[in-house]
Each structure stands twice: as structure tokens, then as C-alpha cells.
Amino acid sequence: MPESRKPVSSRRSERSRRAIYDAALALVGEVGYARTTIEGIAARAGVGKQTIYRWWPSKAAVLLEAFLDVAEQAAQGEYELPDTGDLEKDLKLVLRATVDELNSPVYDAPARALAAESVVDPALAAQFVEKLLEPQLRLYVHRLRAAQDAGQASPGIDPRIALELLVGPLAHRWLLRTLPLTHDYADKVVEYALHGLAPRP
Amino acid sequence: MPESRKPVSSRRSERSRRAIYDAALALVGEVGYARTTIEGIAARAGVGKQTIYRWWPSKAAVLLEAFLDVAEQAAQGEYELPDTGDLEKDLKLVLRATVDELNSPVYDAPARALAAESVVDPALAAQFVEKLLEPQLRLYVHRLRAAQDAGQASPGIDPRIALELLVGPLAHRWLLRTLPLTHDYADKVVEYALHGLAPRP
Structure with missing residues (x-):
């Protein structure tokens, strides 16, 4: 209406x-x-x-909903990861967008406050994970399953674990503030995750 | 005197x-x-x-030093990652030990308190990273460089980024409390990181 x-x-x-x-x-x-x-x-x-x-x-419920609202606005109605048929290209797009989001001042302060509290408060963490984090991670699971069907991801991998090689490094830099989060970093994480650190035969 | x-x-x-x-x-x-x-x-x-x-x-200085002391005791004088010549085996050993450390009650509460504060306090984070985190991450850089010399890691990868595909997923599970940290998870992270998510040609 x-x-x-x-x-x-x-x-x-x-x-x-x-x-x-x-x-x-x-x-x-x-x-x-x-x-x-x-x-x-x-x-x-x-x-x-x-x-x-x-x-x-x-209070936790208000904050989580407020934060969900920001996340929904950022997603602009897109509730699937892009699927152009090129997994590497699509993941780079998504991880670059994640980098931009994590670097944005609007997102940074409340996201850090909620994440920091979740680190020490298991009850808040459970809500944070259920309502905010897992729904986002499921988008990766769907995209990786599609990639498996298309022969672009190994059939033997568990997508729920595989996605952590993509989002884990970004979260590590952001949460622990080790090194800058850049598009170049996002690209390398995707390349290393897809092609592996060991030499290809 | x-x-x-x-x-x-x-x-x-x-x-x-x-x-x-x-x-x-x-x-x-x-x-x-x-x-x-x-x-x-x-x-x-x-x-x-x-x-x-x-x-x-x-206060931050006391806590960091106390925590460094715990980390040093846990390392038991070993300031290099194992190098048996088998990168996959060595990394599994290291990541399983990290899982055990993150799951240990002695470590968990103070580590979470410091990590949570670092998430929202850039000055503490800078000390945490410089004194505690980066020295640990440098051990991975050395081990990955040795693996590159031995032909067990791709010569083109940047070890400082590559290591984040190993430690990032574990930190993600631990900090955000998404799913349990197990030895099986540690093994899969190593396998996926080394061999990649894309099908081998």
C-alpha cells in the first residue's frame, strides 16, 4: 500500500x-x-x-531489529547472491560489497558494538547469529550449491564450511583490526579460496 | 641497583x-x-x-602482558610452527591445537574480554595486534614461506593473506559463536584452504 x-x-x-x-x-x-x-x-x-x-x-531485540533493517536496506531487496555462471566473478563482487559495507561509518559503529557484545554474551550471540548472520550465510550456501551443480565448485565440499574461507578472513581483519580491508584483499581471498594455496598439479 | x-x-x-x-x-x-x-x-x-x-x-598493559604470559606458557617454548615437510599434516596439527586452546576455559573468558574490547577500542586493538596477534601470525608466514620453498605452496601467493584463510574461519566461529569448533572442522579448513573450493583440473 x-x-x-x-x-x-x-x-x-x-x-x-x-x-x-x-x-x-x-x-x-x-x-x-x-x-x-x-x-x-x-x-x-x-x-x-x-x-x-x-x-x-x-534492548537486544530493538537493536537487532534496527540492525536487520539496515542490512535489508543495504541488500536493496536482493536476497540472493549474484549468479552470472562465473563463481569467481560473482564472489569478488559480493566480497567487495562486504568490504565497502564494513568500511562504511553508518554500519561500522553499531555493527562493532553488537559484535563486541556478542563475543562476551552467549544469549545475544545466539539471537545475532539466528536472525542476522545465518540468513546471510545461507545465501553463500545457496550460491555454492549452484556452483557445485554447475561444476564450478568441488562436489565433495560442504558449502557451510566452505563459505567460512570467504567470510572468515574479512571478519578477522574487521573485528581484530589487523590490516586494511580493501577490494584487492577481497579479490585475493576469493582467488586463494577457489584455487587453493597448494600448487595446482 | x-x-x-x-x-x-x-x-x-x-x-x-x-x-x-x-x-x-x-x-x-x-x-x-x-x-x-x-x-x-x-x-x-x-x-x-x-x-x-x-x-x-x-590496565590494558597489565592485561596484555598477563595474556602474553598465558600464550607463552601454551606455546611451551615453541616459537615456530612444526615443519615435518608435510604442510597439510603440520597445519592440521596447529589448527587442532588452536581449536583446543579456544575451547579451553582458562583461555576463553579473558581472550573474549580482550577481543571484545579490541573490537570497539582501536587503541587497545593496536596493542593487541602488535604484541599478541601479529607475532603469532608471523609463525604462519614463516611456515608458508618454507612450504613455498619446498614446492608445497604456490609461489604466487602472499603468505600474510594466505594465513587468513586458515585462522579467519576459526576466529569467525569462535568470536561470533556460529557453530562448534571441532578437530574435524580444523581439518576441513586446512583441506579446503590448501586444495581450493574449485574442482581440480
Whole structure:
């Protein structure tokens, strides 16, 4: 339904929801996960805290949903990895886009706050993994299965493990801040993962 | 002669140093990085806080050194990766040992606390990387260079990037708590990284 034809209360809810997401992401990026509170989010969003408690059971739930919303906007409605028939080209495109996302300031602060908290909080980690991370990783599983069917990936590999050779190195650089995340790095990770570190016979 | 060089006080110093390390690691594992304080470490170690301030400039410095000490003990004086001439076998041994270390309760809590703080604190991350992480990663660089010389790794690969296909997946599972870290997983990561995800010609 076009925005203008939704009932007035629905439009107002949508505006509040958006304000709450924005406030939650801004706050967690600025003061960290531990010091972000429902009260703080409500004050910054200009809503009553009961509005937040009506829609979400916990701070973690608000933040995860806000973050899911960012991820969905970044995906721009694309819920599959590209499949041009050329696995290497497609994976380079995807990993370069991931590099850009990890380097983007909008994403960086809230993503780090959530990831850092997940490292030490198993309950939050379980939600983070179930709602945000595994759905993204499943896109890789699907693309790698298609590549197996097309003869571009070895039939014997387990795609759920194989994808970690692609996303693991990027996450390692980003989370532990070892070296810069660049497009050239993304390309090399794809090349090394597909063709292996051992000499080809 | 500084007090710490005198024999009797040297023994006392060594005992204090060890007590401070133990207290720092226990505390950071129990209450997290943010709530660990020099005062708390001193109280738990049974030393005056001036003793700590005399030896270390900051909480981060104590914790990193305590953690380095654990890592050195775990390495048991071995500062090179094994080189039997069989790269695949050697890497499986190393990654299985890493899995065991990441799964060990002694290591897990303080390592997570430090890693989580590094994710959101660039200054701590820089020290963590320089003093702890990069020295460990350099062992992989040396082993991969030896493998290149022995014809067991492709001459064209950059070992500093290649190693991330080995350690990145393990760090990803451990930090983000996606799936269990097992020896079988370590073996598959080594196999996939060495032989590649694409079919061999």
C-alpha cells in the first residue's frame, strides 16, 4: 500500500519505528551496547518508553531489529547472491560489497558494538547469529550449491564450511583490526579460496 | 641497583607479578574488560596498587602482558610452527591445537574480554595486534614461506593473506559463536584452504 494511503496511525507508527531504529543505532554506536538503554533510545527518538516496550521485549531485540533493517536496506531487496555462471566473478563482487559495507561509518559503529557484545554474551550471540548472520550465510550456501551443480565448485565440499574461507578472513581483519580491508584483499581471498594455496598439479 | 634486581626482592617480585597476572585474567574473565580496574587487580592479587602502577602504565598493559604470559606458557617454548615437510599434516596439527586452546576455559573468558574490547577500542586493538596477534601470525608466514620453498605452496601467493584463510574461519566461529569448533572442522579448513573450493583440473 502506498505510504499516503495507509491509515494515519499506521503512518505514525512507521515514523516512530524508524525514529526508534535510528536512535538505537546512533546510541549504541556512540556509547556502546552496555550503556544503551530503552530510556535513552526513547528519549532520543522522541517517543515514550512504553511505546518501545509495547513492540519489543528487550534492548537486544530493538537493536537487532534496527540492525536487520539496515542490512535489508543495504541488500536493496536482493536476497540472493549474484549468479552470472562465473563463481569467481560473482564472489569478488559480493566480497567487495562486504568490504565497502564494513568500511562504511553508518554500519561500522553499531555493527562493532553488537559484535563486541556478542563475543562476551552467549544469549545475544545466539539471537545475532539466528536472525542476522545465518540468513546471510545461507545465501553463500545457496550460491555454492549452484556452483557445485554447475561444476564450478568441488562436489565433495560442504558449502557451510566452505563459505567460512570467504567470510572468515574479512571478519578477522574487521573485528581484530589487523590490516586494511580493501577490494584487492577481497579479490585475493576469493582467488586463494577457489584455487587453493597448494600448487595446482 | 634497582630494587627489582636484588635477589630476595626479585623472588618476591616474581611472585607478585604472577599473582597480578592471575588476578587480572580472572577478573577480566569474570566482570569484563570495562569493569576490571587496577584497584580490583591489586586487591585480588594482595599487592598495593602502587606496585602495579610502578610496573605497568595502564590496565590494558597489565592485561596484555598477563595474556602474553598465558600464550607463552601454551606455546611451551615453541616459537615456530612444526615443519615435518608435510604442510597439510603440520597445519592440521596447529589448527587442532588452536581449536583446543579456544575451547579451553582458562583461555576463553579473558581472550573474549580482550577481543571484545579490541573490537570497539582501536587503541587497545593496536596493542593487541602488535604484541599478541601479529607475532603469532608471523609463525604462519614463516611456515608458508618454507612450504613455498619446498614446492608445497604456490609461489604466487602472499603468505600474510594466505594465513587468513586458515585462522579467519576459526576466529569467525569462535568470536561470533556460529557453530562448534571441532578437530574435524580444523581439518576441513586446512583441506579446503590448501586444495581450493574449485574442482581440480
